[in-house]
Amino acid sequence: MKTCNLALAGALLATAALNAAPPAAPVKIGFIYVSPVGDAGWTYQHDLGRKQMEATYKGQVTTKFIENVPEGADAERIIRQMAQDGNTIIFTTSFGYMNPTEKVAKTLPNVTFFHATGYKSGANMGIYNARFYEGRYLNGVIAGKMSKTNVAGYVAAFPIPEVVMGINAFARGMKSVNPKAEVRVIWVNSWFDPGKEREAAMTLIAQGADMITHHTDSTAVVQAAEEKHKEKGTWAFSYHSDMAKYGPTAQLSGTTHVWGDFYTKTVKEVLDKKWKGTNVWGGIKDGMIQLAPMSKSVPADVQKQVKGLEASIKAGKFHPFAGPVVDQDGKERVAKGKDMSDSDMNAMNYYVQGVASAFPKN
Amino acid sequence: MGLDFLSSILFATVVAGTPLIIVAVGELVTEKAGVLNLGAEGIMCVGAVAAFAVAYHTHSPILGILAGMVAGMAMSLLFGISALTLMANQVASGLALSIFGVGFSAFVGKPYESVALASVPLVPIPLLHKIPVLGPALFNQQGLVYFSWVLLGAVAWFLYRTKAGLILRAVGESPVSAHSIGYGVVRIRYQAVLFGGAMAGIGGAFMSVFYTPMWVEGMVAGRGWIALSLVVFATWRPLRVMIGAYLFGGCMIMQMFVQGSGAKVTIPAQFLSALPYVATILVLVLISRNRGTIRLNSPASLGQTFLPDA
Numbered sequence: 001m002k003t004c005n006l007a008l009a010g011a012l013l014a015t016a017a018l019n020a021a022p023p024a025a026p027v028k029i030g031f032i033y034v035s036p037v038g039d040a041g042w043t044y045q046h047d048l049g050r051k052q053m054e055a056t057y058k059g060q061v062t063t064k065f066i067e068n069v070p071e072g073a074d075a076e077r078i079i080r081q082m083a084q085d086g087n088t089i090i091f092t093t094s095f096g097y098m099n100p101t102e103k104v105a106k107t108l109p110n111v112t113f114f115h116a117t118g119y120k121s122g123a124n125m126g127i128y129n130a131r132f133y134e135g136r137y138l139n140g141v142i143a144g145k146m147s148k149t150n151v152a153g154y155v156a157a158f159p160i161p162e163v164v165m166g167i168n169a170f171a172r173g174m175k176s177v178n179p180k181a182e183v184r185v186i187w188v189n190s191w192f193d194p195g196k197e198r199e200a201a202m203t204l205i206a207q208g209a210d211m212i213t214h215h216t217d218s219t220a221v222v223q224a225a226e227e228k229h230k231e232k233g234t235w236a237f238s239y240h241s242d243m244a245k246y247g248p249t250a251q252l253s254g255t256t257h258v259w260g261d262f263y264t265k266t267v268k269e270v271l272d273k274k275w276k277g278t279n280v281w282g283g284i285k286d287g288m289i290q291l292a293p294m295s296k297s298v299p300a301d302v303q304k305q306v307k308g309l310e311a312s313i314k315a316g317k318f319h320p321f322a323g324p325v326v327d328q329d330g331k332e333r334v335a336k337g338k339d340m341s342d343s344d345m346n347a348m349n350y351y352v353q354g355v356a357s358a359f360p361k362n
Numbered sequence: 363m364g365l366d367f368l369s370s371i372l373f374a375t376v377v378a379g380t381p382l383i384i385v386a387v388g389e390l391v392t393e394k395a396g397v398l399n400l401g402a403e404g405i406m407c408v409g410a411v412a413a414f415a416v417a418y419h420t421h422s423p424i425l426g427i428l429a430g431m432v433a434g435m436a437m438s439l440l441f442g443i444s445a446l447t448l449m450a451n452q453v454a455s456g457l458a459l460s461i462f463g464v465g466f467s468a469f470v471g472k473p474y475e476s477v478a479l480a481s482v483p484l485v486p487i488p489l490l491h492k493i494p495v496l497g498p499a500l501f502n503q504q505g506l507v508y509f510s511w512v513l514l515g516a517v518a519w520f521l522y523r524t525k526a527g528l529i530l531r532a533v534g535e536s537p538v539s540a541h542s543i544g545y546g547v548v549r550i551r552y553q554a555v556l557f558g559g560a561m562a563g564i565g566g567a568f569m570s571v572f573y574t575p576m577w578v579e580g581m582v583a584g585r586g587w588i589a590l591s592l593v594v595f596a597t598w599r600p601l602r603v604m605i606g607a608y609l610f611g612g613c614m615i616m617q618m619f620v621q622g623s624g625a626k627v628t629i630p631a632q633f634l635s636a637l638p639y640v641a642t643i644l645v646l647v648l649i650s651r652n653r654g655t656i657r658l659n660s661p662a663s664l665g666q667t668f669l670p671d672a
Contacts, residue, residue: 035580036468036475036578036579036580038475038578038579039475068579151624153622182624184621184622184623184624185621186618186621186622187621188618190583192580192583193581193583194574194576194578194581194583195378195569195573195574195581195583195585196583196614198573198574199374199378199614199615199618200618200621200622202374203370203374203615203618203619203621203622204622206366206367206370206374206619206622207367207619207622207623207624209622218576218578218581219478219576220574220576223478223574223575223576227481245478246478246576356624357621357624357625358625
């Protein structure tokens with residue numbers, strides 16, 4: 001009882017010190033999502049993070065989210081509305097919200113904004129992203145070891161650096177253990193169209209790919225692999241979320257985003273008035289990227305090798321884009337002995353060796 | 363590899379075209395009766411979610427299709443009440459129905475987003491499926507693919523070979539004349555609208571129970587609108603709907619096969635994705651050059667409200 005009271009008093013004091021306002025009012029935190037929360041995928045992972053953060057600061061904060069907000073003019077109105085509703089910390093979780101977030105942030109200096117996957121920051125606007133490519137590389141190693149046809153199929157949304165980076169990392173991982181490996185890419189030009197994603201996966205499978213992965217938002221690709229697993233021996237790697245539920249046999253592993261710790265830590269900084277800007281690009285080391293549990297179909301020696309690589313990435317001893325990095329045309333992009341810089345990765349507009357498809361020209 | 367390859371392209375094309383055929387044929391009958399129902403997208407969404415829910419709980423894809431059909435009819439009944447009985451503007455009513463259907467399906471579909479459905483086995487047709495190339499592509503398909511063919515034939519026969527079809531077309535051409543010789547214009551239009559709704563519902567059911575098979579918000583992804591444009595593309599002729607639907611599906615599949623072959627093609631992916639739409643516009647322009655065909659086949663009173671006493 002005593003401790004309880006003490007804790008309560010402590011919390012009250014803390015909040016009073018923070019806000020210099022009536023201590024009861026919890027801080028309102030808003031999230032803007034680009035797609036429905038659903039049960040798996042990009043937005044689902046962000047929502048898991050939101051819930052974790054809210055549970056950690058129970059009573060201190062309340063959170064609210066708006067899903068399915070289109071990127072563009074509408075976003076600005078909704079972000080502004082959210083700020084006017086009294087949310088003092090706002091997370092906007094898609095690349096296309098970058099300019100609207102920046103615009104609103106400039107006019108509302110008392111609100112702290114965080115934008116995911118963009119590159120524009122400001123006095124009250126932090127940015128954060130995850131090193132998806134680390135997980136992709138490890139997935140690629142599994143694919144290279146297990147592929148019988150030496151062909152992997154990759155269903156991708158839009159040819160922007162974030163996506164290209166994933167394809168290249170996967171191809172490098174695959175080729176590192178299988179010199180004959182090739183990655184074929186189908187662009188579906190949509191983040192979310194389960195019908196099209198499925199068709200693309202089926203097309204790749206029909207053309208000989210026995211390893212399938214995707215950089216799109218639905219579970220359709222993993223489901224397609226599951227369906228063809230018996231007939232064609234197709235395996236899948238999930239993205240965003242662990243989709244083992246949708247591909248209980250076919251899913252070998254995947255790349256999973258974990259935002260909860262980041263949200264918890266960042267919100268604390270702001271609550272404690274210790275926030276001095278955020279520019280986070282976290283990977284396996286920071287716990288922001290996780291390998292989806294490897295299925296029992298992955299041979300023990302492969303599991304061991306992947307675990308070892310994961311540990312080296314974590315320790316900073318290995319970089320998936322460690323030189324030499326050679327592009328499709330044979331041009332050396334990173335010299336031997338060097339790692340690719342973050343800014344070069346963020347401007348990636350070419351395929352590395354191992355990707356069979358031609359790079360889409362804009 | 364060569365023939366297998368051709369076969370799998372054909373197979374995928376037929377599957378991609380099937381929901382378009384079913385929905386477009388339903389819309390064609392509606393439009394032939396002079397009613398423009400732009401609600402196909404929304405009806406498909408509601409049909410998809412209803413079908414998925416029922417198929418999930420009963421483990422019966424057939425019951426799923428029936429549920430999709432009933433849901434589609436219920437949705438089109440809403441449209442009928444607004445556009446036919448209350449004589450609201452058809453374009454506005456249809457658009458409202460589309461927007462409503464997309465949102466409503468998302469709302470009621472929430473609990474089904476986390477569940478997966480077993481895929482429905484293909485139905486091979488005895489003997490025919492053994493024909494090389496064409497057999498595995500055309501005669502070892504989902505049941506609804508065969509349904510779409512039967513539907514096409516039946517609708518073509520109904521519209522051009524039966525008295526009831528003639529009356530329906532008369533209602534679409536000149537509701538006043540049809541009314542003056544004693545046909546219940548509003549009643550016939552209701553029937554046509556309900557049929558269109560039922561087909562759009564089945565089209566949605568195909569998407570969620572057979573095609574993907576799953577339910578997520580926004581999964582219809584504009585296919586209802588494509589079906590609407592197919593009706594114009596086909597100049598209101600049933601068999602041309604099939605050609606259009608497969609052309610559209612074929613463009614989509616072909617560009618994927620080109621990309622997936624790993625060949626070094628430098629055509630931008632965006633262009634390849636836009637190809638089916640470009641093809642639609644192109645054919646539309648070509649057809650529109652001949653005013654005769656358009657006038658011959660398009661229902662003269664399309665989209666106009668009918669006041670029985672006017």
